Amino acid sequence: MKIAVMGGDGFIGWPTSLHLSDAGHEIHILDNLSRRWIDTELGVQSLTPMDSIQERTRIWHAETGRRIHFNLIDLAKDYELLKKWLAEHRPDAIVHFAEQRAAPYSMKSDRHKNYTVNNNVSATHNLLNALVELNLDAHLVHLGTMGVYGYSTVGAAIPEGYLPVGIETADGRTVNQDILYPANPGSIYHMTKCLDQLLFQFYAKNDGLRITDLHQGIVWGTHTEQTRRHEQIINRFDYDGDYGTVLNRFLIQAAIGYPLTVHGTGGQTRAFIHIQDSVRCIELALKNPPPRNARVEIFNQMTETHRVRDLAEMIAKLSGAEIIRLPNPRKEAPENDLIVKNDKFLDLGLAPITLQAGLLSEIVDVARKYAYRVDRSRVPAVSAWTKDLAATINHDP
Numbered sequence: 409m410k411i412a413v414m415g416g417d418g419f420i421g422w423p424t425s426l427h428l429s430d431a432g433h434e435i436h437i438l439d440n441l442s443r444r445w446i447d448t449e450l451g452v453q454s455l456t457p458m459d460s461i462q463e464r465t466r467i468w469h470a471e472t473g474r475r476i477h478f479n480l481i482d483l484a485k486d487y488e489l490l491k492k493w494l495a496e497h498r499p500d501a502i503v504h505f506a507e508q509r510a511a512p513y514s515m516k517s518d519r520h521k522n523y524t525v526n527n528n529v530s531a532t533h534n535l536l537n538a539l540v541e542l543n544l545d546a547h548l549v550h551l552g553t554m555g556v557y558g559y560s561t562v563g564a565a566i567p568e569g570y571l572p573v574g575i576e577t578a579d580g581r582t583v584n585q586d587i588l589y590p591a592n593p594g595s596i597y598h599m600t601k602c603l604d605q606l607l608f609q610f611y612a613k614n615d616g617l618r619i620t621d622l623h624q625g626i627v628w629g630t631h632t633e634q635t636r637r638h639e640q641i642i643n644r645f646d647y648d649g650d651y652g653t654v655l656n657r658f659l660i661q662a663a664i665g666y667p668l669t670v671h672g673t674g675g676q677t678r679a680f681i682h683i684q685d686s687v688r689c690i691e692l693a694l695k696n697p698p699p700r701n702a703r704v705e706i707f708n709q710m711t712e713t714h715r716v717r718d719l720a721e722m723i724a725k726l727s728g729a730e731i732i733r734l735p736n737p738r739k740e741a742p743e744n745d746l747i748v749k750n751d752k753f754l755d756l757g758l759a760p761i762t763l764q765a766g767l768l769s770e771i772v773d774v775a776r777k778y779a780y781r782v783d784r785s786r787v788p789a790v791s792a793w794t795k796d797l798a799a800t801i802n803h804d805p
């Protein structure tokens with residue numbers, strides 16, 4: 409297939425591009441390189457040294473003989489350019505990662521809230537709009553988030569996107585209907601993914617677009633089979649308080665002798681998936697498009713759930729790191745249970761990589777290898793969800 413990877417320079421976009429290229433697909437990355445600009449804005453850098461996208465694709469070609477094409481296009485701002493590119497190339501499928509993906513970054517200030525909403529919603533809408541305008545029947549696979557469901561403590565398993573409900577009619581009958589699971593975002597970033605869901609629902613219904621939305625959990629790990637092949641095509645690894653996700657942060661903290669920063673009691677339960685499984689799921693989704701005029705296909709892209717404090721304890725045991733409980737800068741339930749259905753990917757053959765001690769220690773080794781690049785002052789999470797919470801933040805645990 410000819411596949412356009414929107415946001416193909418990012419943490420999941422890059423390994424996905426390599427994985428799909430390796431599988432024989434023709435890959436075109438469209439990216440505005442915003443993630444690199446945000447590194448500059450925040451004064452942080454990936455733990456792993458990253459080459460330019462042009463250099464990365466050059467090395468991939470030298471290693472494998474395969475070409476990955478790069479196009480500097482901003483989906484949110486350059487609608488005409490995007491439309492022109494799509495009209496010329498008419499890809500069979502599009503993978504859409506081109507959104508600002510960090511919840512703490514989206515909550516930093518009013519400017520960051522505006523940026524996240526404008527960027528994410530416009531990027532998604534521009535893409536859908538262009539597909540219709542060009543009469544382009546490309547399968548759109550979007551990277552969504554488990555966070556659209558929220559983390560309430562109902563105790564029932566979260567279905568894959570749709571909730572069956574029985575609605576009582578005026579004449580006393582019960583009509584069964586599937587509705588989108590009620591959206592319950594916990595940050596501005598997560599809210600934009602909820603808005604995406606409505607855009608997808610409308611365009612699937614109105615224009616018959618073929619859309620798959622992947623509700624992904626927190627990704628851990630850094631390498632995939634392809635990113636291991638050469639030092640210069642290594643994946644990025646974020647550890648800072650805005651972009652670092654919890655498990656990867658704990659791993660780097662353990663490697664540099666920094667106490668593991670548990671927010672609150674650490675009773676938050678979240679869904680996780682390894683980066684290698686993430687790219688496999690995207691390939692599985694691409695191979696199984698919904699028919700035209702069907703409803704949006706939704707998968708829960710996660711393989712296991714863990715409580716934050718249990719992860720901290722697991723890593724502390726492995727590495728001898730200390731654990732510190734910090735005031736939580738986020739407005740979130742201090743404790744929650746989480747049961748998630750993920751049968752659809754398992755039925756398609758996904759064999760999950762689990763958090764075994766061996767794998768964790770391998771990542772600790774990656775963290776140790778590049779520990780010299782860590783700026784300890786960028787480890788604390790200082791972006792607060794409300795002005796009141798901002799006053800409680802501990803900047804130097």
Ligand code: USQ
Binds near residue numbers: 626657672738
């Ligand atoms: N947490 C800590 N200590 C830390 C960092 C985080 O206790 O040092 C806690 C947070 O308070 C939160 C949980 O760990 O309860 C998860 O935080 P996270 O930063 O790992 O994940 P999150 O902000 O939810 O966002 C990440 C990705 C996002 C993706 C989402 C999937 O950045 O792109 O959509 O995971 S999910 O969480 O399932 O919505």
